[in-house]
Amino acid sequence: MTAYFASLSAADLLGRLPAGVAQGLIWGIMALGVYITFRILDIADLSVDGTFSTGAAVTVMLIISGVNPWLALLAAFAAGCAAGMVTGLLNTKLGIPAILAGILTQYALYSVNLVIMGMKANQAVSVDKYALIVSGRNVPMAILVGGLLAAAVIAVLYFLFGTELGEALRATGCNPQMSKAQGININVMKVFGLALSNGLVAYAGGLAAQYSGFADVNSGRGAIVIGLAAVIIGEVIGEALLGKYLNFAGRLTFVVIGGILYYLVYTLVLWLKIDSNLMKLFTAIIVAIFLAVPYLRGQKKSSFGRAGKQSARKEAK
Template identity: 70%
Template sequence: MAGYLSSLSFLDLAGRLPASVAQGLFWGIMALGVYITFRILDIADLTVDGTFATGGAVSAVLIMKGVNPWLTVLVALLAGLLAGAVTGWLHTLFGIPAILAGILTQYALYSINLAIMDFKANTAISSLTPGLVISGLNVNQSILVCGLIVIALVALMYWFFGTELGSSLRATGCNPEMSKAQGININRMKVLGLAISNGLVAVAGALSSQYSGFADVNAGRGSIVIGLAAVIIGEVLGEAILGKKLNFAGHLLFVVVGAIIYYVVYTLVLWLKMNPNMMKLFTAIIVALFLAVPYLRSRAKNSFAKAGKNARKGA
C-alpha cells in the first residue's frame, strides 16, 4: 500500500488537469446537444453516437484536402444537422419511435462515416497543419478557444430558445398535446430540435478530431452516456449551488461544467492507476447515482412519505 501511494505524483495529476478541462469543454458542446433532446424535447436520441464520428470524419478528411479547419467545423455542423433531421423524419413521417429512429440513423452513419474516410477505420490529421481550431499540442490555447466557442454557443442558444420559434420547441417537449392545440406544428419542432442537437454533436466531433489529431469511425461509441453524465452532473451541481435561482442559461453552463467534471474524474481514475477498461462501468454507476438523486430528493420532501416514516417510528 505504501509503495502504491508513493508512486502517485500530485505534480503529474496537476499536469494532466489542463488537458481534462480542454476535453471537457468540447465534450460539453456535445452535452449541450444531448440536453436539447433529453431535457427539452424529452427524447432519448441515440443518433449522437454516429454524428459525433461524422463530425470528426468530415473535419479530418477536409483538412487533409487543404480546407480551412474552421470551415470544416461549419461543414461538420451541416452534416450533423442533416443526420439529426433524418432521425426526425423517420420519427415524424414514418411513425418510427424516436429511440428506434435514432438507432437506425446511427447504424447507417457507421457505413457513411467509413465512406467519408475512403473506407478506412481512421484518418490522421497532421499536427503541422496550419490554422487548426484546437490542438492537443497546445492545451492552453485549446482551452481558450473552446471556452470562447462554448460561451458563444450558450449565448446563442439562450437567445434562440427565447424567440417564438425556440419557445415553440420548448413547449413541444413540455406538453405536445397542448402545443398542438395552440397551433404549433410539433412534428416540425421535433425535426428542428433533433437537427440542432446533432449539429452541435457533430461540431464537438470535429473539434475532438482536431484536438486528438485523428478521426475514428468508432469515436462516438458511448457518446450518449457521456452526454447524459454531463447533463445530470451539471444539473445536480447547479441546483445544489443556485437552487431556485438556476435559470435556463445556468442550466446550459452547468451542463458544460458537468462535462468538465466528468473528464476530471476520468483523469483522476487514470492517475490512481485503475484499469481504464473499467471506465464505462464507473460512468454507468455515476450516471445511475446522479439520475437517482432528483427522485430520492423528491421522496424525502414528500409529506406523505414523511408521514409514513413518522408513523412507523411511532409504532
C-alpha cells in the same frame, strides 16, 4: 500498496488537469446538444453516438483535402444536422419510436462514417501539417478557444430559445397537446430540434478530432452517456449553488461545467492508474445514480414500505 501510492505524484496530476479541462470544454459543447433533446424536447436521442464520429470524420477528411478548418467544422455541423433530421423523420413521418429511430440512425452512421473516411477506421490530421483550431499539443490555447466557442454556443442557444421559434420548440417538449392547440406543428419542431442537437454534437466531434489529431470511427461510442452525465452533473451542481436563481443561461453554462467536471474525474481515474476501459462502467454508475436521485427522494417521502411501517407501529400500540 505502498509502491502503488509512491508511484502517484501530485505534480503529475496537476500537469494533467489542463488537458482535462480542454477536453471537457469540447465535450461540454457536445453535452449542450444532448441537453436540447434530453431536457428541452424530452427525447433520449441515441443518434449522437454516431453523429459525434460523423463530425470528426467530415472535419478531418475536409482538412486533409485542404479545406479551412473553420469551414470544415461548419460542414461537420451541417452533416450532424442532416443525420439528426433523419432521426426526426424516422420518428415523425414513419412513426418509429424516438429511441429506436436514434438507434437506427446511429447504427447506419457507422457505415456512413467509414465511407466518409475512405473505408479506414482511423484518419490522422497532424497539427504540424495543418492549421488546426485546437490541438492537444497546445493545451492553454485549446482551453482558450474551446472556452470561447462554448461561450458562443451558449449565447446563440440562449437567444434562440428566447425567440418565437425557440419558445415553440420548448412548448413542444413540455406539452405537445397544448402546442398543437396553439398552432405549433410539433413534428416540424421535433425534426428541427433533433437536427440542431446533432449539428452541435457533430461540431464538437470535429473539435475533438482536431484536438486529438485524428478521427476514429469509434470516437463517439458512449457519447450519449457522457452527454447525459455532463447534463446531470451540471444541473445538480448548478441547482445546489444557485438554487432558484439558476436561469436558462446558467443552466447551459453548468452543462458545459458538467462536461469539464466529467473530464476532470476521468483524468483523476487515469492518474490513479485505473484501466481507462473501466471508465465506461464508472460513467454508467454515476449517470444511473444521478438519474435515480429524484425518484428515490420522492420514495423517501411517500412509499408503500414507509406506509406499511408507520401502520405497523400504530397497530402495535
